[in-house]
Amino acid sequence: LIGTSNTENRLAIRDEDYSASTEAPPVRAAIVALVRNSDLFGLRQSMRQIEDRFNSRFNYPYIFVNDEPFTEEFKQGVSDLTDSHVEFGTLDHDSWKVPEWIDQERYEKVKLTATYPHAEKDSYRKMCRFQSGFLHRHPLLKDLEYYWRIEPDVEYFCDIDYDPFLFMKQNGLKYGWTIAMPEFMDTIATLWNTTEQFIGEHPEYLAKHSLREWITGNGGGYNGCHFWSNFEIVDLSFYRSAEYQAYFDYLDRAGGFFYERWGDAPVHSIAAALFLNATQVHYFDDFGYFHPQVSTCPGGSKQRGRCVCDSDLSIVQNGFCSVRYRNIKHQILHPDSPTAAH
Ligand code: GDP
Ligand code: MN
16 A cells, blocks of 8 residues: 555645645644653654654644753754744643642552552653643643644654644634544543533533544443544644633542543543534544554555555554544434444
């Protein structure tokens, strides 16, 4: 499949005219990451690919946020890779702490006994809490309509020859994703119960034609499906909305970011699946993407001739959560037709 080109598909997307222009970016958007100084090498490798595959033609700015001041070496090492504007910020202490309502004794016990990945780490939990509730409120992101989240050590396998921000804006999309998979349920043991309590208090927040069924199973409980938020392109009005803010505050008070290890991925995804309509969520299945240890690679015509990945080796598109998403979305968009084929 590598190297095959499909002119028809290429034309289809060109027709929409989301291609690069010489003018300033048409959307107030940025490529954003929370990173450490020690992530310099991994981040440079991510940026190199994003520049080559997309941003050297579109020139969106980058914004990097850290819980410590960035070193000169970091700033130089990152700026050297792009002609775009790069901003560096530190975060506010209140957004990076164990809140005072957390029972320290109970929390310490969890760190000693839990067995899931990163169970013993304070910093990982602070990171997940920050990316769930605070990154989008950082002052450097204040004027942005959209962000595209990146991380160190990710790869982009295909050219991205159109502007996904503009594509989302012109199609009224609020959440874009590339990889969906089930969560380690031990890290979110009470997340769904807490969510149900929240919905019980705020039924008015539920979207009418949401993807709720995508994340729930036969018994109505959470099936663990979530979008992998190390990649996400988001209309920030979603995270800034009253319902998202109230949801985050409710979760934060419940303490599960610390008593368990709730990730920003399930939190973002549950919110997207409950508060957005299915038509506002977009699967970027034309993006080839890797974050350790999972990759996705467009199949067939979606490769459009410029990918360096083998879709036959990428199983995530045919995994439970991706297939379920496609089927549920199909049902919602075409309620009268039979279930989509697998
Ligand atoms: P994983 O993707 O779940 O394995 O977690 P990562 O280690 O990749 O962390 C997710 C993101 O948060 C990455 O962009 C990291 O650079 C960033 N990150 C994680 N821990 C910290 C931290 O303690 N401080 C800062 N500034 N960034 C962090
Ligand atoms: Mn990561």
